[in-house]
Structures are given as structure tokens and as C-alpha cells.
Amino acid sequence: MKMEQPVTTSAPAQAVSPRKWMTPDIVRQAEQLLSRMSLEDKVGQMTQYDWGFNPINPETGVSQRDLLLEEIRQGRVGSIFNLSGAEEANELQRAIQEHTSQQIPLLIGRDVIHGYKTVFPIPLAQASAWNPDLARRTAEAASRESLADGVAWVFAPMIDVSRDPRWGRIAESIGEDPLLTSQYAKAWVEGAQIDDGAGQATASCPKHFAGYGLAEAGRDYNTVDLSDHVLREVILPPFREAVDAGALSIMASFNEVNGIPVCANPYLLKTILRDEWGFEGIVASDYNALQELIVHGVAGSEEEAAERSILAGCDMDMHSGFYMRHLPKLVREGRVPERLIDESVLRILAVKIKLGLFEQPYVAIPPAEAAAEARATFTELAREAARESIVLLRNEGQVLPLRKEGVSIAVIGPLADNSKDPLGCWAMDGNPADVISLLEGIRQAAGAEAGAAIHYAEGCAIDADGEDGFEAALEAARQADVVVLALGEALEMSGESRSRTSLDLPGAQRKLVQAVAALGKPVVAVVLSGRPLALPWLQEHAAAIVQAWHLGVQSGHAIADVLFGDYNPSGRLSVTFPHNVGQVPIYYYRKKTGRPPAGVYSSYYIDSTTEPLYPFGYGLSYTSFEYSSITADRTSMSANGDLNLSVTVTNTGDHEGEEVVQCYIRDEVASVTQPLKKLIGFRKISLRPGESANVTLNVQSDSLAILDQDMKLTTEPGDFTVWIGPNASAGQTITIKVVE
Numbered sequence: 180m181k182m183e184q185p186v187t188t189s190a191p192a193q194a195v196s197p198r199k200w201m202t203p204d205i206v207r208q209a210e211q212l213l214s215r216m217s218l219e220d221k222v223g224q225m226t227q228y229d230w231g232f233n234p235i236n237p238e239t240g241v242s243q244r245d246l247l248l249e250e251i252r253q254g255r256v257g258s259i260f261n262l263s264g265a266e267e268a269n270e271l272q273r274a275i276q277e278h279t280s281q282q283i284p285l286l287i288g289r290d291v292i293h294g295y296k297t298v299f300p301i302p303l304a305q306a307s308a309w310n311p312d313l314a315r316r317t318a319e320a321a322s323r324e325s326l327a328d329g330v331a332w333v334f335a336p337m338i339d340v341s342r343d344p345r346w347g348r349i350a351e352s353i354g355e356d357p358l359l360t361s362q363y364a365k366a367w368v369e370g371a372q373i374d375d376g377a378g379q380a381t382a383s384c385p386k387h388f389a390g391y392g393l394a395e396a397g398r399d400y401n402t403v404d405l406s407d408h409v410l411r412e413v414i415l416p417p418f419r420e421a422v423d424a425g426a427l428s429i430m431a432s433f434n435e436v437n438g439i440p441v442c443a444n445p446y447l448l449k450t451i452l453r454d455e456w457g458f459e460g461i462v463a464s465d466y467n468a469l470q471e472l473i474v475h476g477v478a479g480s481e482e483e484a485a486e487r488s489i490l491a492g493c494d495m496d497m498h499s500g501f502y503m504r505h506l507p508k509l510v511r512e513g514r515v516p517e518r519l520i521d522e523s524v525l526r527i528l529a530v531k532i533k534l535g536l537f538e539q540p541y542v543a544i545p546p547a548e549a550a551a552e553a554r555a556t557f558t559e560l561a562r563e564a565a566r567e568s569i570v571l572l573r574n575e576g577q578v579l580p581l582r583k584e585g586v587s588i589a590v591i592g593p594l595a596d597n598s599k600d601p602l603g604c605w606a607m608d609g610n611p612a613d614v615i616s617l618l619e620g621i622r623q624a625a626g627a628e629a630g631a632a633i634h635y636a637e638g639c640a641i642d643a644d645g646e647d648g649f650e651a652a653l654e655a656a657r658q659a660d661v662v663v664l665a666l667g668e669a670l671e672m673s674g675e676s677r678s679r680t681s682l683d684l685p686g687a688q689r690k691l692v693q694a695v696a697a698l699g700k701p702v703v704a705v706v707l708s709g710r711p712l713a714l715p716w717l718q719e720h721a722a723a724i725v726q727a728w729h730l731g732v733q734s735g736h737a738i739a740d741v742l743f744g745d746y747n748p749s750g751r752l753s754v755t756f757p758h759n760v761g762q763v764p765i766y767y768y769r770k771k772t773g774r775p776p777a778g779v780y781s782s783y784y785i786d787s788t789t790e791p792l793y794p795f796g797y798g799l800s801y802t803s804f805e806y807s808s809i810t811a812d813r814t815s816m817s818a819n820g821d822l823n824l825s826v827t828v829t830n831t832g833d834h835e836g837e838e839v840v841q842c843y844i845r846d847e848v849a850s851v852t853q854p855l856k857k858l859i860g861f862r863k864i865s866l867r868p869g870e871s872a873n874v875t876l877n878v879q880s881d882s883l884a885i886l887d888q889d890m891k892l893t894t895e896p897g898d899f900t901v902w903i904g905p906n907a908s909a910g911q912t913i914t915i916k917v918v919e
């Protein structure tokens with residue numbers, strides 16, 4: 180079988196013009212509106228508030244929401260987020276229509292990160308599918324659900340390249356690789372920006388632009404210090420993809436770049452985003468980030484923070500209220516040109532026009548039946564996405580897949596009878612009642628009909644030291660032929676502001692594993708976590724290890740599908756798993772050092788390996804795949820040419836299965852230091868037992884390009900080593916040459 184389509188290759192971001200959505204017609208409409216607006220009306224459009232933040236003033240008894248409603252009626256608010264449902268959305272839109280002179284509908288936002296009511300796997304899990312198209316479909320489903328509730332602006336995708344598992348927000352990311360993240364960024368933006376065919380549409384908001392994922396020591400909100408090379412080669416390419424895919428907005432991050440927090444950073448917001456990339460959409464600040472300019476110590480007052488932000492190119496102020504309080508005065512005093520206000524407002528109005536909000540500010544409440552029907556389709560998709568997100572890390576003695584018939588299974592652990600934590604870190608619209616727990620999934624798959632005996636015990640809590648439940652767990656295990664241990668993290672342990680210094684299982688879980696394993700029964704460990712955990716010791720106790728992340732509403736069904744072989748696991752890690760915290764940050768895309776590979780003065784640890792526990796791209800299957808050596812139609816090309824490389828991949832086992840064929844390169848000698856390996860393309864293929872596929876990779880010179888010392892994108896002549904294989908630590912190699 181010949182794979183006709185070439186594998187996608189990476190092209191460092193530069194020189195492509197973004198999709199233009201702001202048509203002359205949209206601009207004309209926006210300008211007409213603008214010409215009728217007062218300065219206060221305009222700044223109102225640049226102002227956004229969190230409707231969910233609702234403290235009540237104890238002295239006056241007045242709630243924040245009452246004050247906000249008054250602001251909305253005055254036309255001093257352009258966007259609101261964190262509403263709860265269609266009725267509330269319609270109510271606020273009605274306040275605009277009935278009370279304001281300009282009647283400009285609100286842009287209603289929400290963090291729709293991995294699903295809305297139907298909760299899908301966390302993004303880091305979806306990334307393990309190495310299937311951007313799947314993410315396109317989950318993003319689209321989430322936007323359909325949220326739009327039905329009046330949410331026309333989803334604060335997604337999160338595309339911060341993330342290399343530190345201590346950072347809780349790694350859960351929301353696509354992982355450590357710029358190419359994989361870029362491909363997901365494109366698909367996610369395309370999926371999230373729906374047009375419902377009846378005049379309403381949604382905008383995405385790729386975030387956090389840029390560098391937020393490199394917070395020092397993995398501590399959320401911590402300082403970021405990154406070179407221009409890392410910024411442009413690692414951090415920015417996914418954002419460039421998102422912009423080129425037509426993203427209608429982008430969120431400026433909390434962190435600093437070159438000493439300037441992004442909301443006040445013209446290098447990022449103007450030079451790169453507008454001048455180099457031609458971005459037309461809205462730049463929104465992250466939550467209260469204008470206020471943070473004061474805390475960062477780069478603005479001495481609210482006024483100064485507002486001034487720096489507008490001058491830097493931030494169009495919308497999320498929640499601080501600084502723009503509303505200070506911009507009109509700053510304009511009147513001549514410190515801020517009104518032209519800048521007009522430009523920002525024009526973009527905001529243009530997005531509102533594009534989304535159809537002026538024609539249809541309200542959403543229809545669908546009949547219950549139609550909503551239930553849509554929900555069923557999304558639930559099916561949630562199961563498909565969850566299955567594909569699971570990564571099989573170990574399977575000694577082929578303990579998996581498990582039999583269903585005539586078998587006795589102990590299901591033990593704090594994540595087993597648990598329908599809350601699989602929802603994951605951004606699931607405020609999800610409902611635990613919709614979640615299939617692992618215990619339920621196993622019962623439905625093997626219990627009733629197949630007749631397996633299931634013995635359940637919790638064993639211990641997720642994050643407490645108590646061992647009172649151990650005896651019941653051991654009793655359950657004694658009765659069983661095989662033990663499934665459901666281990667991991669609570670949903671509150673990853674996500675925003677949830678950084679950890681330990682990457683071990685919390686609480687008494689490790690002791691529980693040791694006690695159960697001592698019985699000598701085969702143990703299958705299922706790890707439900709929001710980050711890579713460092714569990715080298717688990718390999719000594721568990722014959723099989725299944726990395727199941729937080730998988731959303733269909734978690735239990737999806738894991739059961741894998742455990743019983745109804746689905747052959749196909750997930751591959753999008754992030755390196757370390758042996759220990761001391762190795763962090765550890766990622767495959769690292770540089771050579773000047774040191775020899777071994778010896779006392781090489782770059783190593785005296786007390787730990789430098790190798791990962793599981794490398795980037797790694798994952799097992801119930802079948803096995805063999806790679807032929809690489810053949811090439813030619814082995815040299817010019818600096819603007821291309822060539823084709825092929826391998827034959829054969830399914831040598833006895834299950835049908837999917838393999839992710841990965842292609843990495845190394846520029847052996849370049850004018851600027853280069854990574855040891857860099858992913859330039861991949862292809863997910865499905866093979867029946869005995870079947871072979873010929874996978875052809877079209878290597879284009881721009882996927883070999885580097886940024887030279889003048890930050891110019893250039894393909895330098897010389898040798899490149901290429902690997903094609905199953906992960907970042909394996910593969911067949913060949914040398915190719917770029918000639919002058």
C-alpha cells in the first residue's frame with residue numbers, strides 16, 4: 180500500500196500571509212457604527228468583565244453583578260464571560276437592546292477548553308492521539324454546545340508549548356513539541372470557529388500569547404526568561420498556525436517577555452503579531468492582566484497600566500476595568516491618540532459583525548429532544564476521543580488485553596468508583612453525573628453479560644495518608660485473578676494555579692500499590708492524571724501500565740475498551756515522562772552540549788540517568804510493528820528543493836492496530852546550535868495483521884530551515900540525519916544532504 184499524501188512537514192513560521200476575514204464590507208459596517216459612537220461608547224467595547232465574579236458589598240448589600248448590569252445598560256461593557264446558560268445570555272443581550280443607544284451586542288465568552296457540557300479528554304490527552312482532526316471534531320462539538328448557550332467566543336485552544344510537568348497547566352496543553360502543537364492549533368481553531376448555518380458563529384481565542392508555558396520551575400505565573408530563538412522556533416509557531424487558520428482573537432499572556440509583561444509588550448503585540456503576521460483580530464488581555472502590570476512593577480498606577488497596554492496594542496481589557504476608568508481621560512489629555520482606540524474598536528466590532536451578533540443577538544432555546552439528540556452524538560465522539568487518548572506504557576507478559584469471561588477481577592483504587600476527577604481541570608460546565616467511572620465501565624463491559632466477577636475496594640483516598648481501606652483492598656485482590664488499580668490525581672491537582680513539586684502518586688497510593696502487588700497477582704495500573712507522573716517504581720509492581728489521563732464523560736467506557744481489547748491502544752506521548760523531578764525540564768527537542776556523550780566531565784547526573792522514563796512519541800499496542808530501512812528517491816537536494824523518503828511498516832502481530840510513524844531530523848552542522856532531534860512530520864496508519872504500508876515522507880527544504888544568527892530563516896547546506904520510527908528514541912536512519 181502506498182500512502183499517496185505526503186506527511187506534513189514543519190515550516191518555521193514566517194512569510195505566509197494569514198487568512199483575511201475582514202472584508203471591505205465588514206470594515207464599512209464597522210466604520211459606520213464607529214462614526215456614531217462617543218469616546219465612552221468606544222472604550223466600553225474594549226471592556227470585558229467576569230459575570231461569575233460576584234462578591235456582595237457587606238456595607239451596601241449591592242452585588243458586583245448589580246453594578247455590572249448597570250454598566251451594561253450604560254453601554255460601558257463590550258464583552259462578558261462566565262454566564263450560566265442561554266437564558267442569562269439572552270437577558271443581558273436584551274439589556275443592551277433595550278437600554279443602550281448604540282445597541283451593540285455583547286460578545287459572550289467562556290473557557291471552553293476540552294468540551295462544554297459534554298466533557299472531552301483534557302487537551303494533553305487528546306494530543307496523545309496524534310490526531311489533529313479528532314481535536315477539530317471535539318472543538319467543533321464544544322462550540323456547538325456553547326453557542327447554543329449564547330457563548331460565541333471560546334477561550335481556546337491553549338497552545339503553550341509545555342515542557343515542565345510540575346506546571347499544572349500542562350494538562351491544558353498539547354505538550355512539548357512545536358510541530359505537533361502547531362498542527363493541533365490549526366485544527367482546533369478551524370474546529371472551534373463554527374458557523375451554525377443559521378447566521379450565528381463562534382470565535383476562538385488561542386492562548387496564552389506567548390511563552391507562558393515556560394514559567395520557571397514549573398510554578399504557575401512565575402517569571403519567564405526566553406531567548407529570541409526559543410521564542411521564534413518553539414513558542415510562536417503554533418500561534419502563527421492559529422493566526423493563519425483564521426483565529427479571530429488571541430489572548431495576551433500574564434508573563435513577561437524580555438522583561439515586559441505581554442499586555443504592555445509592543446514587540447509581541449505589534450511587531451510580531453500585527454506587522455509580521457498581519458493579524459486582524461482582537462488582542463484580549465488575560466484575566467486582570469492590566470492590574471498585574473502594577474504588581475509586576477512596570478506601571479505605577481492604573482492610569483499608567485492602561486496607557487502602556489493600549490500603546491502596546493492590547494485591544495480588550497479582561498476584568499480590570501482600567502480601560503473604562505482611564506482611557507477616555509488619557510485620550511482627552513492627548514496621552515493616547517484616539518486613532519488607537521478607533522483601531523481597537525474597529526476590530527472588536529468587526530468580529531461581532533462576522534459572528535452575526537448584530538442580526539441575531541439572542542439564541543433560541545432548543546426543544547429538549549433536539550438537545551438530547553445532539554448530546555448523544557457528542558457522547559459517542561467523547562468515547563472515540565477518550566479511547567484514542569489512552570497510552571499503553573507497559574504490557575509485560577501480554578497481561579492485557581484481559582479476558583471478560585470466566586474471570587475474577589479486582590478493581591481497586593481512589594480513581595475507580597470516581598466520576599468527578601475524570602472530568603479534568605477545565606470542566607465547569609460538566610456534570611459528574613454524566614461521567615462513566617472506571618468501575619462502571621468495567622462492570623458494563625465484563626460484569627453482567629460476560630459474567631466476570633468484579634470485586635471493588637477504594638483502598639485509600641487520592642491525597643490522604645490513611646491506610647484503613649487497605650485490608651478491604653487486599654481482600655478484594657485475594658479473590659481475583661487479576662487486579663486493576665485505578666491511581667492518579669484529583670482534577671484539582673492540575674490546571675491553572677495547580678503546580679506540584681512532586682511527580683509521585685499523592686497520599687497513600689504508592690503504599691497501596693506495594694501492598695496489593697505483594698500478593699503476587701498480575702497487576703494492571705491505570706493512571707488517571709493531568710500531567711506526566713514520574714513513577715519508575717510502578718514498573719516493578721505492575722505488569723501493565725495504562726496512562727489514562729483525565730478523559731472526560733466517557734472515561735470508564737474508553738478505558739474498559741482498552742483493557743478488554745475492544746480497542747487496541749494507539750496513543751503516543753506528546754510529552755516526555757521523567758524518572759524523577761530532578762530531571763525536569765526534560766524534553767526530546769534538546770540541544771547538543773559541547774561535552775562528550777560519556778565520562779566524568781560529560782553532561783550527566785551523578786545520581787540519576789539522563790534518559791527519560793518514557794520518551795516523547797512512545798506508546799505500545801497489542802500488536803507489533805516492524806520498520807524496513809529507509810529508501811530515498813535521492814539523498815541530496817538544493818536549498819529550495821525537496822526529496823522523498825519511504826519506509827515500509829508491517830503489522831507483525833495478530834491484532835489490527837494503529838501506528839504513528841514519526842520523522843525526526845538533526846542538522847549536523849549549522850551556524851547556530853540545533854536540537855539533537857526535531858519532529859518534522861508524522862502519519863497515523865492502521866494495519867491489519869500481516870499487512871504492510873509504504874509510508875512516503877516528502878521532505879521539503881523549508882522543514883530543514885533554521886533561524887540564523889540574524890534571525891533569518893535559511894536552509895543551510897550540509898548533512899542532515901533523518902530518523903523514521905515509532906518514537907523520539909528509536910527509528911531507522913538515513914543521511915540526506917542539502918547542496919548549494
Ligand code: BGC
Pocket residue numbers: 290334386465466675
Ligand atoms: C486564565 C485564562 C482564562 C481566563 C478566563 C485566566 O486566569 O489564564 O486561561 O481564559 O482566566 O477565565
